[in-house]
Amino acid sequence: MKVQDGSRLVGRVFPAVDSFGSGSSVGWQALLVVDGDPVEVWNRYAEVLRVKDGDAPESCVVRTVTVPGDPSTTSTTAVATVGDGTPSRFLTEPRLDGENRLDCDFTDGPLAMSMAVGAAAQCDSLTPASGCRLRPESHLFIRSSPGTTTSSTDLPRRGTDQLRYERGLASVAGTDKVNVPPTAAIPTGAVVAANLPTNLDPTRLPGPGDPIDDGIDQYLVGSPFKVPAGGRSLVAPSQLINCNSGLVAVVSVPDKPEATVAWFDSSSTGDDPIQTKTGTDSGGTPWVNGLISTAGGYYLDITAVPAGDRTDALVTECGD
Numbered sequence: 075m076k077v078q079d080g081s082r083l084v085g086r087v088f089p090a091v092d093s094f095g096s097g098s099s100v101g102w103q104a105l106l107v108v109d110g111d112p113v114e115v116w117n118r119y120a121e122v123l124r125v126k127d128g129d130a131p132e133s134c135v136v137r138t139v140t141v142p143g144d145p146s147t148t149s150t151t152a153v154a155t156v157g158d159g160t161p162s163r164f165l166t167e168p169r170l171d172g173e174n175r176l177d178c179d180f181t182d183g184p185l186a187m188s189m190a191v192g193a194a195a196q197c198d199s200l201t202p203a204s205g206c207r208l209r210p211e212s213h214l215f216i217r218s219s220p221g222t223t224t225s226s227t228d229l230p231r232r233g234t235d236q237l238r239y240e241r242g243l244a245s246v247a248g249t250d251k252v253n254v255p256p257t258a259a260i261p262t263g264a265v266v267a268a269n270l271p272t273n274l275d276p277t278r279l280p281g282p283g284d285p286i287d288d289g290i291d292q293y294l295v296g297s298p299f300k301v302p303a304g305g306r307s308l309v310a311p312s313q314l315i316n317c318n319s320g321l322v323a324v325v326s327v328p329d330k331p332e333a334t335v336a337w338f339d340s341s342s343t344g345d346d347p348i349q350t351k352t353g354t355d356s357g358g359t360p361w362v363n364g365l366i367s368t369a370g371g372y373y374l375d376i377t378a379v380p381a382g383d384r385t386d387a388l389v390t391e392c393g394d
Contacts, residue, residue, distance in 0.1 A: 078118040080110020081214060084309045085324045088377050088388040089355045091363040092220045100353060100361075101184060103217040103377075103388065105322055107309060112191040112212075113165070113265055116178050119187065119216065125180055128187070130165055131260060134178040135233035136268045137162035138170060139193045141206035162237055166263040174208075176268040177233045177314075189214040190314040192270040196289045210274045213312035215322050234260060279307040280323075286389055287311050291321045298341040299374060299389075304328040308386070321391035331378035334385045335364035338376050355379075 077083050083106055090101035108115050113130045120128040138161045161170045175192035194211035241258035280288045286299045290313050301307060304327065311323035327334045332352075339348035346367040354360050359379055366374040378387040 075122055077106070078115060078122065080115040080118070081106040081108050085326075085386045085388070086379070086381070088379065088386075089353070089361045089363070090217050090219055091351055091353070091361070091377060100355060101218040101220040102355075103215070105309065105312075105324055105388065106214040106216070108189065108191055108212045108214050111267075112176055112178075112189060112270075113267065115214065116187075116189055119214070120180070123185060123187070123216075125182060125185070125187070128180040128182070130178060131265060133180045133187075133234060134165050134176055134189075135162050135237050136165060136170065136173050137175050137177065138172045139175045139195055139208065141195045141197070141208060164234065164237065164260050165265045165268075166261045167266065169266055169269050173269050174271050175211075176270065179233050184219045186217045186219065186315075187214070188314045188320075190312060192268065193274060194290060194313065208271075208274050209277055209310075210271070211277075211310070211312055211314075213309075213314055213322065215312070215314055277310040279310055280325075281306060286323050286325070287313075287321050287391070291391060299338060300341065301325055302327050302329070302334065302337050315390060315392055317392040321389070323389045325387050325389065326381065327378075327385045327387060328383070329385055331360065331362040331380055331385045331387075334378045334387050335362045335376050338374065338389075339364060339366060 083104060085105070087102050087104045090103040092100075113134070116130045116134065119125075120130075120133070161172065163170050163173070175190065175194075178187070178189040180187045191212045192210070193208045195206060196209050197206040238258040238260065278288065280286060280301050282301050282303050282305055284301050286301055288307075288311050290311060302325070305325050308324040308326055311321060313320050313322075315322060327337075329337070335348070335350060349365040351363045352361065353363075362378045364376045364378075366376075373392060375390045375392070376387055378385050380386075
């Protein structure tokens with residue numbers, strides 16, 4: 075597998091550690107920036123990874139993302155998601171008024187792919203209306219997880235399956251709408267390109283002392299997890315893993331992998347003790363992985379590898 079046209083790798087390919095298991099089984103994970111046509115890029119990766127039934131029409135949904143505009147709101151939900159009543163469409167349907175984001179997801183056994191291109195909502199506090207904006211996002215995350223055997227029939231695609239479920243639910247008469255399968259079919263036909271914005275505020279990279287998520291992850295607002303001293307973000311953080319929340323960030327830190335992982339643990343006093351594992355990847359590069367369980371069943375996962383006299387760390391956050 076190689077980096078495909080229309081995308082570029084952020085940092086390096088990182089090990090994917092079975093954080094909840096023995097840690098002896100290691101896969102791989104990579105974050106890429108999409109700078110070409112997102113549908114074409116998605117299809118290239120689906121083809122090279124031999125993903126069955128995972129092309130863009132089967133995996134992608136176009137929708138509208140907005141930021142909260144009511145100053146009295148107390149909700150911390152800044153990013154609109156498929157199924158919450160916001161407009162959304164399959165790729166083969168006509169364009170929506172105000173559409174500004176393309177989300178793609180696919181899971182099959184150990185392989186998971188997620189892509190988000192277009193507008194992302196970013197907030198600076200627990201009261202989103204006090205400091206929210208739309209900023210551009212263009213990320214693709216691929217992970218081959220060790221020890222995962224669940225098939226794609228058991229792990230639905232977040233975008234298309236959720237939209238099919240919502241439409242199937244709307245067609246059910248009466249009030250008994252429990253356990254309705256995602257029966258609404260994806261329309262056939264040509265892809266209608268998403269009308270993605272080109273005039274959003276520039277992306278900013280979190281620096282030393284800034285929140286690792288830069289205000290896009292509602293579950294980390296006000297958290298102690300920040301970019302370490304002397305560190306720098308290699309890419310704007312993204313919220314695209316198929317789970318509750320789903321943060322992905324990559325930082326470069328002027329320290330060794332062990333100290334980098336320990337820094338994240340020491341930054342928080344209210345979470346469970348960190349679980350640390352070490353090993354080497356197939357090329358002989360050593361890695362250190364740390365898992366921090368946070369309140370509410372969420373966890374922060376740090377995978378750190380040496381990069382010259384610095385350390386590159388992939389930081390992910392996900393719900394249970």
